[in-house]
Amino acid sequence: MQRFLWTSTCRSLLLGAACATLLAAETRANDSVERFSPLLTLPGPKIINSAAAYPGGGYEADNILSGAGAGGQKREYASDSKGTGTFIDFDFGKPVPIAGFRHVDRRDPATVDSAELIFSDGPDFGHPIAKVEVDHANTPGGTTFAQFDPVTARYVRWQVTAIGPHSTVGGREIAFFQVAPPELSPERTTLEVAALPALMKEDDKLRLPLRVNIDYPYAESTEAVLELPGGKTKEITLHTGRQTVEDAVPAMKAETQAAVVLKVAGRPVAQGTVELGPVRRWVVYFLPHSHVDIGYTHVQTEVEQRQWGHLEQAIEIARKTADYPTGAKFKWNAEVLWAVDSYLKQATDEKREAFLDAVRRGQMHLDALYGNELSALCRPEELFWLVECGRRLRSQYGLTIDAAMISDVPGYTWGLVPVMAQSGVKYFSIGPNPGHRIGHTLAAWGDRPFYWVSPSGKEKVLCWMAGKGYAWFHGGLSGSISQVKPELFFDYLQGLADAGYPYDMVQLRYSIGGDNGPPDPDLPEFVKDWNAKYAYPKMAITTTGELLREFERRYGDQIPEVRGDFTPYWEDGAGSSSRETGMNRASAERLVQAEAIWAMRRPKSYPAEEFYAAWRNVVLYDEHTWGAHCSISQPDSDFTRSQWKIKQDFAVQGEKQSRELLRAATGVPSHEPDGTAPDGKGAVQVLNTCSWPRTDLVLLPGPCTKAGDRVTAPDGKAVPSQRLSTGQLAFVASDVPPFGAKRYTISAGEAPGSGSATAEGETVSGAGLSVALDEKTGAMARLSADGMEANLVDTKSGLGLNDYFYVAGRDPKDPKRNGPVAITVKERGPLVASLVAECDAPGCRKLTREVRIVDGLDRVDIINVVDKEQVRTKEGVHFGYAFSVPEGAVRMDVPWAVVRPEADQMPGACKNYFTVQRWIDVSNDDFGVTWAVIDAPMVEVGGITTDVVPNPFGPDDWI
Ligand SMILES: [Zn+2]
Incomplete structure (x- = not known):
């Protein structure tokens, strides 16, 4: 209610001379019998009990009473999927007369449909004094105001009794009100007027729609008159709480201000001003697409069938609407090529022709990526295979494929830029997940188009991240565009304008019915009707290439250039299947080697199709769908297991094919050779x-x-x-x-006995290097090299190198260490010397760490075997490396780039962990260590920080 007081003061300042009139009018009103009883906020309720909050720490019940949280963002209360079990108990400290209640809902599809207020003298609500039913707004961010006969009570329970489509209900704000002594005039009434960012067509004239919000904080209803610009008046009845009046007035071409005045009994009680022009000429572009999850919603084979169906349905809708006005003709974006690739292979000649015809007509858009990839998992060469299908289709059928889409995934490796640019892809439409574990992705880049410049500076790709992500029309809006109210677009455009958005073009990702959803046959009609009603914003159905080419034509010289890695946020999912992730990394390396050997030995017989098939499996393993939607809640269900079997098989088949191709490349027969030459050697x-x-x-x-x-x-x-x-x-x-x-x-004969490598006790050395293991932990306590005084291990840190840590759950505060170690000599030298440390370790059946030195090589090999236990709760296995390299700079190998944390990262990039390819280097001017990561791509800098995010739905808790 602070707002009422503030606005009231403001109004008297604004009105100036009008105040005198108002006072005079009030004097006259003394004769009248009409009285207005104000509703004032009841101060100081405390929350004493509530349904459990959504886990993670960001959704506590207290948020519903508090103001803005860290970073200026208002936090909400969300129950832990309690649905109609959601409640909050309030205590006012003493009995108070309560006559009103206001609730502002979560800005989330989890909304409240109805609730009950239970009043009580005791905190156990055993003997309620009264109950009041409240019909809620049941819309994201919606305000509910309930007024009732005053009840005097100390305790109030707000008990949800019916909900919208999701059960994580709660709210953004709750307040209670009391009735104050009556006033002569409803002066606390406030009015906000805004012109909608639109121009309506009416009898060949353009009219500007206005929206007037009136907050009337009085118990009694009363009649009022609203005076609009252009001399128009509207009679309305004021009820307690907020009401909205909409009307349209003549639009002005030049800047014009006009007043809107609310009068009660002929006296002005509130007023506001509004700009009547000029109106911005927005064009809202829909990019219709399915979100292709290869799995997740259905088993992968079923998804493929569904997606083929969507392609055919899209072609059919496009055919039916081909003669619709420009902008309303249906178009479909394939999003990725996985389903297109297999569709074209199995389609009849007739269907394939129909498909290609739709592509050539611009009705079906082929986007260049094969899947929605976790791009930082990809080997550098693998990224090129992510666009290989597009290259093939382009040359096979003479098509234009110059744009790509990615959806759901937050963050993208820098190497995508040169890969796309060198493959003819100039445009990239990005539609991330709207909130879950996306870190700063949308906050930094939503609706901020940019040219992403490659590491070399020689290439760039125009990127545009849809500000509402890819799934705005899922959830509560899913099913059909006909369910969507115009306010959704007006509010969005107004928000952009208020934020200083400089372009008149807007990109909306349009996918319905959840992931793997279908085309919406209602969209062309909606756009047609809209454009008939509104001159602006215009709406248009379009494709990625068409949209971004037009955007570049209009605004190319205004778009900023950005360098750096958009370090991604979801690659840690690969840690849940570490064995297959390691396999897939090795398969990609093996394929690169096989290709090189083929080029060296017999380039003319290069088996292109076999390589395509092998790389396809490697690429599909790194696609973002990591098992079923219920893989966490039901890890052993048939549905989850059947999806994992297929996902796992991408890694298994990729490995098998890569081994066969390497063998074939070398010309070694497929049976196990004994290596014996005809001369017996x-x-x-x-x-x-x-x-x-x-x-x-x-x-x-x-x-x-x-x-x-x-x-x-x-x-x-x-x-x-x-x-x-x-x-x-x-x-x-x-x-x-x-x-x-x-x-x-x-x-035949003995091996020559020379060489410096030796292993004894806890020490292994050779080739000028020396390693000593800690006899308690099995980690390296010393790593040193001849001619260097320093120990490369930071012994003061309390950790060594290759030190085991196990985090049960998410909180890494007190990670568990391994048990006592048995250190034995495995190889004695003189060429190869190694020590093995074996131990029990939490989360493992057994942990084996071998440290090896080879005479003649300036490196230490670390071979860890983590024999993992099957654990069905959240956990993390981390190996710590406490390097002592004073003033050392960290450099990381990512696909086609070397990245220094912070320095080479774009704003919005993930810093909680990094996904690396072959090595990380820590060096100062004099010395350093290059650490090669073979199997595990995830690295944290400075501590265990991967999952330390209490609220994974907002940007605040990410580094
Ligand atoms: Zn997805």
Whole structure:
């Protein structure tokens, strides 16, 4: 009610001379019998009990009484899916007369339909004094005001009795009111008037729709007259609370201000001013699409069938509306190409032709990405395979594919820019998830188009993130555009205008019916009718390419350029299937090697289709749909398991195909070779698929090396070798030329005994390096190199390198450590030396960590085997590396870029964790460590921060 008081003061200032009239009028009103009893806010209720809040800490019941939270955002109360079990108990400290109640609902589809107010003298509500039923607004952000005969009570319970479509109901604000002594004139009434951002067509004239909100805080209803610009008046009845009056007035081309006055008994009680022009010429563009989740809502095979159906339905709607006015003709965006790829492969000639015809007519838009990818999981080369299908379709059918879409996923790796640009993709429409674990994604970039400049600075892609995300028309609005009220668009446009949005074009992602939803056949009619009624905003159904080309034509010189990694937020999902994630990373590397060997040895017989199939599996594993929608609540249901089986199979098949292709590339027969040459010696060809000379460890399986332990280089000299405890024969291949090979022979005899690698006790050393393990934790307590005084381990931190931490649940405050370790020597040297630390560890059946040094190589190999227990609750396994590199700068390898945290990240990027590719480097001017991550792509800097976000629905709690 502070608002009433403030506005009242303001009004008297604004009115100036009018005040005198008002006072005079009040004097006369003394003769009248009419009285107005004001409703004033009751101060100081405390919440003493409530239904459990939605977990995470951001949705407590106290939010409903408090003002703005951190970052200026008003927080809400949401119950933990309690539905009609949702309640709040208020205590006023003493009995007070209560005569009114106001509730402002959550700005979320979880809305309240009705509730009951229960009044009581005791906090247990055992003997209620009275009950009042309240019919709620039942709309996101809606205000409910209830007035009733005063009840004197100390305690009030607000008990939800019916809800909208979702059960996480609560509210944004609750207030109670008491009746104050009556007044002669309803002066506390306030009025807000706004012109809607629209022009209506009426008898060949353009009229401006106005919306007047009147807050009338009095118990008695009364008649009133509203005076609108242009001499028009409207008779209305004022009721307690807020009411809205809408009307249209002549629009002005030039800037014009006009007054709206509310009169009661002929006396002005409230007024406001409004701009009557000029009106902005908005065009709202709909991008109709399904959100392709490969799984999640249905088993993947069923999703594919549904999506094929959507494609055909879209073509049909486009055909039926082909003669509609411009903008109302139906168009469909494929969003991604996964379903298009398989549709075209299985379609009859007739259907394929119909599809391609729709593409050529601009009715069906092909967007360049294969799936909605967790792009930072992708290997650099893999990103090119994300657009390969688009490249193929373009050249096979002579199509234009110059735009891409991504939906749901928040954050995108920087390397996408050069990949898209070099694949002919100039435009990128982004429609993230509207709220869940998106960090700063939308807050930073929603409705702020930008040119994303590549790491090299040579390429750029025009990106536009839809401010409402991809799913605005899901949930409460799902099903049909005909359910949507014009206010939705007006409020959105007004919000953009108020925020200084500089363009007259707006992008709305339009997908209905939830994920994997269908086209909306009602959309063309809606747009047609709208454009017949309104001159502005105009509406148009469009495609990604069409929209962004037009946007660039109109505003290309105003769009800012942005550099940096848009470090993504959802890649940590891959940690829930670490084994397959590691497999998939290795498969991608193996495919790159196989391609290089094919190019080196027999480029003409390159099996393009087999590589396409293998890469397709790798790409689909990194697609964002990570199992069923119920995989957390019902991890072992048939539905969840059947989806995981298919998801897992992308990794399993990708691995199998990559191994077959590597084998085929090298020309090695598919049966296990014994490596024995006709002269009785074994021979091995060591191939280098890199563009620089390489020296590295070669491990040969036991059966290949039956000939003996002696390895001879092409120059006839024996090279250091060692038979390992595993039966493998190890040797170091030196200076293998780039894209070249060296042939080594294996023959009878002892391995040469030279080499510096040794392992003893807790220490392993060699090649100028030395590592000591902590006998209690098994982590590295010392890592040092000859000629360097420093220990690279920060011993003061209390941790070592490769130190095990287990977080049960989400809170990392007190992570659990592993149990006592047994350290043994595995390989004694002189070429290969290693120690193994074995122990029990929380979350694991067993933890094994091997630390290996190879003579001649300047690195330490770490081989961790985490034999994981099956845990069905939230958990995290982290390995800590406390490096001591004073003033060290951190650099990370991401696809086609090197990123320094903060310095090379875009605003809005994730900093709670980073998804990296092959290495991270921590170096100062004198020394440093390069840490290669083989299987696990997730890295945190400075602490365990991945999941430390109490409220995952807002940006405030993210770093
Ligand atoms: Zn999705």
